[in-house]
Amino acid sequence: MHCWSFVAALLLLTAIGAAAQIPPAPPGSKPLPNSELERESPVFRRWIANPPDLLYDIENGQAFPTRLGIGIAFTPSRSGEIAYTATLQDVVLGGTRLSLSGDFWRSGTSNQQWGANARYYILPLGSYFNVAPQFGYRNLVIDGITRNGLEAGAKFLFALSPRAADIAFIPSWVSPDQGGAITRLLLEFGYSLNPRLRLTTTVQWVNSSIRTDTSFGVNLELIGF
Known part of the structure; x- marks a missing residue:
């Protein structure tokens, strides 16, 4: 019995001595990444070289792009009349949640509108x-009759995929x-074709004392110009 106790004690002392000889890991050290994964994944290599700051991205990175676009629209209530459009959307002032936007829309010589506005996003960008x-301010010419004045509203944004696809209701x-008063409702569906180009479809409803029109359009937009 004493012999087995002696053997057990000897084994325990041997294990303790072996553990004491293992050098501790240096402070701040990280396990090495899988070499094959690192070799085959450019994204993984970028993350290793420069880990992303997700909190910073949420606070400061835009889920929606700044964009400049041109397009066309047609109005069924005017026998499919074609309009030409130009837009500049969400130029964010650096370090803030404030953005500036403007647009121009023209159909023939008796129907057009243009406007500019400032938006302040309540949540992080x-x-x-x-x-x-x-x-902001808006000027409308409807059947040759001009109406203009201050414009107030809100933009509701749903980023389905940050800077790639979104839906906006304005x-x-x-x-x-x-x-x-004149009521305007604008619905936008945007999809990025690549990092520089975006396609946006729009539905606009304008209700005034003169008439009510609904138009459907499509814009080709340059992202982050």
């Missing part, structure tokens, strides 16, 4: 959902000097 109250109201 990298959020998948955001709301931005907006305030209701707004124009308060002209005469003729009663």
Whole structure:
């Protein structure tokens, strides 16, 4: 019995001595990545070389792109009349959640509109959902009759994939000097074809004391110009 106790004690002392000879890992050391995974994955190599700061991206990276676009639209209520459009959307002022936007829309000589506004996004710019109250000015020519005034509204943004695909709903109201308030509803579906080009389809509804029109359009946009 004493012999087995002696053997057990000897084995225990041997194990303790072997463990004491193993050098401790240096502070801050990380396990080496799988060499094959590192070799075959460019994304993994970038993450190893420069780990992303996800919190910073959410706070400062835009889930929506700044873009400049041109396009066409047609209005079924005007026998499919064709309009030409130009837009500049969400130029974010550095270090803030404030953005500037503008657009121009023209059909023939008696129908056109243009406007500019400022939006302030309530949530961080990298959020998948955001709301931005907006305030600006709009000029509309409807059947040759001009209406213009201050415009107020909000943008509701759903980023399905940050900077790649999103849906935006923008209701707004124009308060002209005469003729009663004008209601505008704009629905946008955007999809990035590549890092520089984006395709956006739009549905716009304009209701005024003169008439009501619904138009459908498509824009080709340059991203981050």
